[in-house]
Amino acid sequence: MSFHEDKISVRGVETLVRRGGDGPPLVYLHSAGNEGWPPALELLCARREVIAPVAPGFPGSGGLEHVDHVSDVALHTVDVFEALALDRPAVLGASLGGWVAAELAARYPKEVGPLLLVDAAGLWIDESPPAEIFGVTPAELAEITFHDQEHPAAQMLRSFAFGFDAGGKPVGTDDLPPDELILPMVQALEAAARIAWNPYLHDPKLPRLLGRVRSPTLIVWGDHDRLLDPIYARRYQELIPGSEVRFIEGCGHMPAIERPEALAEIAEEFLDRVDEGR
């Protein structure tokens, strides 16, 4: 792995930042799953400097006490740019991080360069609400997150056998995974719940705000996303002026893990095109 970790202070909030590669900066905003440095970043850092800050309250970062709403995380991300001397960097946000990226680009349009929203949360469609991520077992989480249930990441998630089954009975109490594996997952879910519990995984004001986005925007979606149906990709496209959509075939909710090559290729192509147009 070609990244290193630093702890920086962002207006007094300890923030873990993973960085790797060299070249124009690309900021990665992570999902609720605490995925760290997913395989797609390993590919993207071949030609760019990829910078992955950990959001407040997620493992490695403090500051959850300053967060009540997703907009607090968006503003904190502007502070991270300032602390790292990043000037209008490209931003790629996945899932929960895609929601943060959308809020960031809508609320602070002058702070964000090209924008990539990958299976981004943040919107709500009555006919197809986001799937439940809180209060399900890791096995159920694996089912809604990945298209290929044999993928190693899906298998690893399933092996975290703890929580409650569909009948409400605790499972895995005889054979709990080690605390150091469970604790980060529990902490990540808590930090996600702070902003995503209610309204569930969305901001009712976001649809109107998205008209403010000035970034060239690419929306990327796994065509088999069961957590956020691909119709959310179309809704984002309708709401963000001039945005485009690309679907990744045979892919679930987390392309950065499940189809890293496809995501990296699509992202590179888009970012190169934006660079040429400048």
Add this chain to the structure above:
Amino acid sequence: MKFFFFHLMPYPHLPADYEGPAWVKCPNRFYDPAAGTSLYNRYLDELAYADELGFDGVVINEHHANAYGNMPSPNLIGSILARITRRAKIAIVGNALPLYDPPLRVAEEFAMIDVISGGRLIAGMVVGGGPEYYSNSLNPTYARERFYEAHDLILQAWTQDGPFTFNGKHYKMRYVNPWPKPLQKPHPPIWIPGVGSVETMEFVARHDYAYMGIPYFHRRVFQRNFDLFREIRERAGRPADPEKAGWLVPIYVAETDEQARREYEPHLFYFIKKLLPGLTINPPGYTTAKSLLRIMHSFNDFMLSVDTWDQVDEGAYAIVGSPQTVAQKMIDLAGTFGVGNVLGLLQLGSLPAELTRKNMELYVREVIPAVRGALERRRSQPSLLEARPGA
């Protein structure tokens, strides 16, 4: 020793082939309101009967969207009890404070019940169970903060002259001035139920409230928790005081041990297998990650894992038997736990009305006097008490 009659008001008619949770997602097409009419009235009669039989108090609590206990508003039931009971304390354990916004509502309703009942309210305050945060879409990551802040607001509302301003993080009230205020001064006694979190015990000890050990655990979990609570009280500079600890436990008394088991077993297992599943769901941020791990590790000592009668008996998950058997078990356990309040669940699961009444009668006439007598005899031999660590 004080003896309370605790009622959950359970729903006894879940289909035999239903295997899902009793909480949050238990389909409410299973709820039959016509059956509900007779159930509520029967259960209220049982609570009134407890008063008539001479229990020190009756106990009720708050749960939402479930078949385990049909009291989403315990204050409604509490206000009925204020009128249909004459002497018993009315312990509402409790109101789930974070669910009330503004929580001044709790100060008002509790004060009403205290005033109507002539000062018989025991005010219970709880964070609310994990399922409530799903059923009410309330953010669990604020559960503790909101609980402590709501508690402060209610206590100030009861003890300070209004109007005054309360400026919290979650609750900002410019005119706190409740009418009525409680009859009991400085305020009704406060009981806090807990499952063993150190943080809750420290809070209870600091305020000199009473700690109610939440049931359905193996006796060794109770022992550990009551020992820990005594230690924490000592650290807070408060001597051991059995009055400040309560033991919630299912109890069933019949003529003989055999008859007790025969009459009780199916209803107890209806409770364990039908009504408990889903109770323990723990939403993110509701407890600290470390507490959550501790809870996960103790699940093998939780009643949900119980499958056989021997396990029930060995773990004292329920105290069942002839009057002599039940009295002896209670004397032993109440003694080692060091509790001065027993909150007996004498109706549980699908236990029908006639067995509930017989249970209550045998308990009051034959068990309570025996337990009282034995504990008083023990008190007159202080060396026995002193020999017990932490007493």
